[in-house]
Amino acid sequence: MAIITNEDIDDLAVGAALLGTGGGGDPYIGKLMAKAAIERHGPVDLLALDDVPDDIEVAACGAMGAPTILIEKMPSGEEIGLALRAYENRVGKAMGAIIPFEAGGINSMVPIMLAAECRLPVIDADGMGRAFPQLEMETFNVYGVPAAPVTVADEQGNVVIIETESAAKAEWLARGVTIRMGGQSYIVNYGMDGRTTRRVSVPGTMSLAIGIGSTIRLALAAHRDPLADLIEFFSGTHYETARLLASGKVVDVSRREQNGWSVGVVTIEPFDTSRRPVRIQIQNENLVAEEDGRVLAIVPDLICILEADTAEPITTERLRYGQRVNVLGVKVPPIMRTPEALDVFGPAAFGLTQNYAPLEAG
Amino acid sequence: MAIITNEDIDDLAVGAALLGTGGGGDPYIGKLMAKAAIERHGPVDLLALDDVPDDIEVAACGAMGAPTILIEKMPSGEEIGLALRAYENRVGKAMGAIIPFEAGGINSMVPIMLAAECRLPVIDADGMGRAFPQLEMETFNVYGVPAAPVTVADEQGNVVIIETESAAKAEWLARGVTIRMGGQSYIVNYGMDGRTTRRVSVPGTMSLAIGIGSTIRLALAAHRDPLADLIEFFSGTHYETARLLASGKVVDVSRREQNGWSVGVVTIEPFDTSRRPVRIQIQNENLVAEEDGRVLAIVPDLICILEADTAEPITTERLRYGQRVNVLGVKVPPIMRTPEALDVFGPAAFGLTQNYAPLEAG
Numbered sequence: 001m002a003i004i005t006n007e008d009i010d011d012l013a014v015g016a017a018l019l020g021t022g023g024g025g026d027p028y029i030g031k032l033m034a035k036a037a038i039e040r041h042g043p044v045d046l047l048a049l050d051d052v053p054d055d056i057e058v059a060a061c062g063a064m065g066a067p068t069i070l071i072e073k074m075p076s077g078e079e080i081g082l083a084l085r086a087y088e089n090r091v092g093k094a095m096g097a098i099i100p101f102e103a104g105g106i107n108s109m110v111p112i113m114l115a116a117e118c119r120l121p122v123i124d125a126d127g128m129g130r131a132f133p134q135l136e137m138e139t140f141n142v143y144g145v146p147a148a149p150v151t152v153a154d155e156q157g158n159v160v161i162i163e164t165e166s167a168a169k170a171e172w173l174a175r176g177v178t179i180r181m182g183g184q185s186y187i188v189n190y191g192m193d194g195r196t197t198r199r200v201s202v203p204g205t206m207s208l209a210i211g212i213g214s215t216i217r218l219a220l221a222a223h224r225d226p227l228a229d230l231i232e233f234f235s236g237t238h239y240e241t242a243r244l245l246a247s248g249k250v251v252d253v254s255r256r257e258q259n260g261w262s263v264g265v266v267t268i269e270p271f272d273t274s275r276r277p278v279r280i281q282i283q284n285e286n287l288v289a290e291e292d293g294r295v296l297a298i299v300p301d302l303i304c305i306l307e308a309d310t311a312e313p314i315t316t317e318r319l320r321y322g323q324r325v326n327v328l329g330v331k332v333p334p335i336m337r338t339p340e341a342l343d344v345f346g347p348a349a350f351g352l353t354q355n356y357a358p359l360e361a362g
Numbered sequence: 363m364a365i366i367t368n369e370d371i372d373d374l375a376v377g378a379a380l381l382g383t384g385g386g387g388d389p390y391i392g393k394l395m396a397k398a399a400i401e402r403h404g405p406v407d408l409l410a411l412d413d414v415p416d417d418i419e420v421a422a423c424g425a426m427g428a429p430t431i432l433i434e435k436m437p438s439g440e441e442i443g444l445a446l447r448a449y450e451n452r453v454g455k456a457m458g459a460i461i462p463f464e465a466g467g468i469n470s471m472v473p474i475m476l477a478a479e480c481r482l483p484v485i486d487a488d489g490m491g492r493a494f495p496q497l498e499m500e501t502f503n504v505y506g507v508p509a510a511p512v513t514v515a516d517e518q519g520n521v522v523i524i525e526t527e528s529a530a531k532a533e534w535l536a537r538g539v540t541i542r543m544g545g546q547s548y549i550v551n552y553g554m555d556g557r558t559t560r561r562v563s564v565p566g567t568m569s570l571a572i573g574i575g576s577t578i579r580l581a582l583a584a585h586r587d588p589l590a591d592l593i594e595f596f597s598g599t600h601y602e603t604a605r606l607l608a609s610g611k612v613v614d615v616s617r618r619e620q621n622g623w624s625v626g627v628v629t630i631e632p633f634d635t636s637r638r639p640v641r642i643q644i645q646n647e648n649l650v651a652e653e654d655g656r657v658l659a660i661v662p663d664l665i666c667i668l669e670a671d672t673a674e675p676i677t678t679e680r681l682r683y684g685q686r687v688n689v690l691g692v693k694v695p696p697i698m699r700t701p702e703a704l705d706v707f708g709p710a711a712f713g714l715t716q717n718y719a720p721l722e723a724g
Contacts, residue, residue, distance in 0.1 A: 086525070158531055160539075161523040163448070169520055173542050177522070180538030 011213025024105025386467025
């Protein structure tokens with residue numbers, strides 16, 4: 001079994017920020033939290049999805065809230081453990097492994113913190129294959145695992161347990177609670193057995209994120225173009241295809257907090273003056289990139305805004321006028337592109353009117 | 363032990379509406395719900411506070427939300443039973459009696475529904491001695507009973523369990539959940555043993571409400587002035603003093619839904635033209651009545667707006683321009699007027715700048 005040490009955390013933070021496609025929360029804060037947990041409790045076992053035993057109990061976890069708020073409302077570090085204890089108490093079972101409900105930003109780190117603290121393995125997989133803004137946008141939900149019970153904890157030690165039959169209602173209620181908790185909370189949900197976990201999860205996303213981070217780090221150390229190395233790296237993974245969608249300068253950022261999310265639009269003016277501005281719509285994550293009304297990439301495929309020179313992923317809350325960026329589109333695995341999956345987290349699920357168009361067809 | 367039959371429910375509805383001081387929800391809908399439960403399950407035992415055994419488990423219950431919403435969002439009747447089962451499951455104990463968390467409106471009826479359904483006695487007492495707009499405004503809280511765990515259920519079968527050390531935080535989170543549930547929910551909270559219940563509750567409020575209703579009914583049947591009979595009735599109870607504060611016409615109603623409450627101001631122009639308009643501030647309940655800036659009555663004392671001819675209590679959501687009304691002030695028992703009690707539900711707790719002035723001193 002692989003392990004995650006403090007040396008992996010920096011790479012994971014960069015990779016998780018990229019998979020976060022703008023959302024998933026600030027990787028710096030998540031990194032500090034995960035490192036502190038590993039220093040205190042030791043390295044975390046990383047369990048390949050194929051190796052998850054049939055009959056262990058697995059729970060998903062992560063943070064909920066607007067990423068912009070995480071910067072100002074620091075976690076105590078106790079929240080997610082509190083949520084897990086409330087969850088285990090509610091279902092009357094001890095968990096045998098932790099799975100991230102999301103691959104991206106802080107939500108690749110929170111499961112490591114929790115796994116370190118509880119001395120449980122973390123599974124090399126997740127329920128989104130990227131970051132999404134809503135709890136029902138999970139392959140777990142797409143393929144039949146109930147979201148509830150959901151436990152929600154905050155840094156003051158308050159805990160809320162939600163029981164409902166609908167994943168969308170679980171999201172709605174947990175989001176309301178999270179807003180009342182000041183805009184940021186820590187959540188355990190989607191309990192299932194190991195056999196089910198293997199069937200409903202996006203595989204390999206934790207090691208994918210570490211690979212993304214190390215690819216960028218090694219390219220920079222060798223003075224190579226990290227973007228070219230990244231595209232090459234993706235071609236050797238189950239995400240297969242990454243493509244440069246635009247290269248240019250951020251000329252407009254419109255962003256606001258709405259209903260517990262960061263929503264907005266960023267406009268990028270290409271360095272190549274023969275091309276038109278690229279407009280990216282955001283709901284915590286980057287949802288759709290368009291050039292002159294033509295879709296370049298759209299959810300669930302990834303739209304990653306990277307700092308032009310260093311390929312450092314730029315999260316939604318850190319977008320600023322004048323940043324020089326590359327926009328990378330990345331194909332997602334087949335489990336995220338079935339008709340059932342597109343029903344739950346395709347364009348229409350976000351209120352977008354554009355049809356889904358696979359990145360590689362563009 | 364006394365029992366509550368369907369014959370008592372009409373009187374109780376009127377009395378609960380009066381104790382509701384404008385809030386507590388529509389008595390008509392509550393009445394239908396309580397009658398249906400008694401028809402299905404039989405009469406409910408009414409247990410005098412002094413007779414509550416030391417060691418039984420008691421839970422408080424009621425509905426939460428803006429009274430204006432209850433009119434449009436009809437309950438299924440299953441909600442409060444669902445909340446109680448979730449509560450008993452959470453604490454691992456069966457309840458031996460039910461206590462209303464509020465005396466007023468629908469919240470004098472919900473405990474009867476629940477008691478009928480579960481074949482438990484309902485205690486002749488409550489935690490407010492009237493209606494208040496917030497869950498922490500309870501003598502239970504004033505005298506040291508934790509509000510949580512709190513279970514919250516809605517008509518779709520969704521259940522939320524809140525665990526927190528602060529009653530104000532329980533209110534804040536439950537209110538957020540209630541808003542997400544569409545503005546109306548059903549709640550169980552303030553679990554305690556019988557000995558504690560006797561120490562922290564406002565006694566006799568269920569039978570007081572039935573007495574208020576029968577006093578008005580009998581006066582009308584005998585063509586007597588119900589207001590005079592009411593004042594006489596109160597003088598024989600532990601509420602002791604009721605006083606006519608104003609007689610006049612509603613000339614202005616300003617009311618809106620804000621943060622899950624109905625808030626506003628009603629202005630009454632006295633029939634006696636030598637007197638100035640009386641202005642009553644509302645947050646679900648009537649909080650303060652003033653004539654020309656002079657306080658006539660203020661929370662926690664009761665301010666009851668009654669239809670002029672019939673003494674029918676008018677709830678906040680049914681206030682209309684042109685209604686002819688009497689405004690009755692009623693003194694509350696000592697347990698509601700201690701410094702600790704005034705800290706929790708005196709004027710300052712509502713953001714009012716006026717000092718508390720006992721009704722009988724005015």
